[in-house]
Amino acid sequence: MLYVEILGNLPEMARDEVKAMLELGGGKIVGQDYLFLKVDAPERAFLFLDRLGLAHEYGELLVEAESVDELLRKAREVDWPIEGTFKVDTETMANCRHDVLDLPRKLGAVIHSQGHRVNLSRPDTLVRVYCGERLYAGIRLRFFDPKDFERRKAHHRPFFRPISLHPRVSRALVNLTKATKELLDPMMGAGGILIEAGLLGLKVYGVDIKPEMVEGAEMNLRHYGVKDYELKLGDATRLEELFPGKEFEAVATDPPYGTAATLAGRRRDELYRAVLRSIHSVLKPGGRLAVAFPTSFDGKGEAEKLGFKTLGRYYQRVHKSLERYFYVFEK
Template identity: 30%
Template sequence: MHLLELGGRDDAFAAYEATSAATGVRRIAPGLAVANAVVPERARGLAYTHRASELVGRTDADLEAARTLLEAAPIDREGSVAVRAADVRGSTGISTSEAERTLGGVLVDRGFSVDLEEPDHVLRVAFSEGVLDVGADEEVTDGRGDLLEPAEGAGGESAGERVSVCALGWLEAESVRDFGTRAPTDKPFFQPGSMDPMLARAVANLACARPGRTLLDPMCGTGGVLVEAGLVGADVVGTDAQEKMALGARENLAHYLERDDPSPTGVPRGSWAVGRGDATRLPLKDGAVDGVVFDAPYGRQSKIETHRLEDLVAGALAETRRVADRAVVVADRSWAAPAMEAGWELEATFERRVHRSLTRYVLVLE
């Protein structure tokens, strides 16, 4: 069993993204989830999961209970250790420095040496309290599309109840937090309406971006999604109706994906190709790609070439259905009805509030 420390404010979305790197993901407390198995190299590329650890055990959010748990836990490791504690979202008020001292003391008593700079093993300790708001109708599925049960809290609480959790785990993988270096305004080519790199990474992951897979963004704009998909190893293909965008996306992709330095996520960067094209008439064979992501124009922000917005989205949904079995659509409204008319099944939907006048809808289609 593994512990996932989630980031951001939307745990349902974070846990869902984590299913691209883990199986059997269940939320156990605000900001925390557990999983049956984790692929560490994929976890390093997650946007909304900060860490994955091999779960030692979990108890209530109480330092004495955590101490007892660690004293009794089997540990088949050798070498130096460091304990790093977190009070998730400040929800418990527990002193993390006291937790680190106390639990470090337990490990010293068990024969380990402490090395805070370069430990052989890091013990993560996460305290979290609050309402576990896994909706009864929330459908979280794993990478194979199997429906996951709503999570149970430490004491077996059902959805919507208050939970109090302390989870202990040996750190296995940390996601690479370099998204700030790819802010849309810092890219070689910038246009208003570009997607934030964290959301771009998450939707790329949801569309199965990984080495050996090919991902298409048929309305690629500045190439924000393609850059993030390429950085986790997917081969990427983009089209945009505007010549200016296709040229700009090429500039961005060359800048981020054609480099000699090692890739930050540890997997080689994917190849890329971008051309000018109409998303409703893609120059691709049936089933040519593994996944599609598109960020539909918001009407007021993006120039819509030749189509009414409804026709553009309906046409793009039909074309993406022809070329792929999986798609993620991001938009300022839910396009669920036209997606189903185009033959897609709705695997999940999320609403992410960006600011007062913009909510982004994320539809995951199979």
């Protein structure tokens, strides 16, 4: 059994990102306690869990209990797979209902009694305890270091545009499409979504109507070591002309939100409708689209008119003048 700790800023989106990756890896979510997910998955699922954007970490779940005493009793029966030295670290979630103040010391003593050495400053293995409605203990396998994502934020890129999704969110959009080979962003801007997709080993296709964006996106992709890409100057509402005969496995995009945003002279909502039609025309049957729209636009209704099926919708308030939904659609 595994566990995944998801981030709390977009929890429903984070859970569905995990679900999408487990569908690719042959696993499933079997329980949830606040931001703690219990996962039943084979080892081959690690390859897909390693892609996660909206997660803090994942690991091997070894003990689950209703009380501190039960956790310690069960822990004595576990053959702890410690490599080198270890440390016990407790995560007290917002719904924690147990007194875990002294638990790291007590659990550490149990594991130490099996012959494992403690190192509180630089442990080789981190034992993680989560306190929610229940108690959980396991071994961390992968930590998603926030610094890795911070290095790819807009102001760190060689071609800088301030309006850009956080790399974690871009990564999640890519994963929600369940792309395994390729991904198209028809309104790529500075290429933030394409960077994340390219770093996952996908071939990336990008389109923008502004020459400086095409040049800048290529600069950014090269900067982060993405080599398998195809970028085009063109109109996102005419994708069939840009990619004749091509059907895409997956599409993810973050279109402009401003009320004055235009493309080829269209008003914003007209642009969104035209782009949705264009994406539908080049997406493979069963392919997925992950996209963001302001709440004032009925993304679900407009997409379903075209034949898309809505798989997910996630609300985010960015600031007082921008509230949006992230959508996942399937053709």
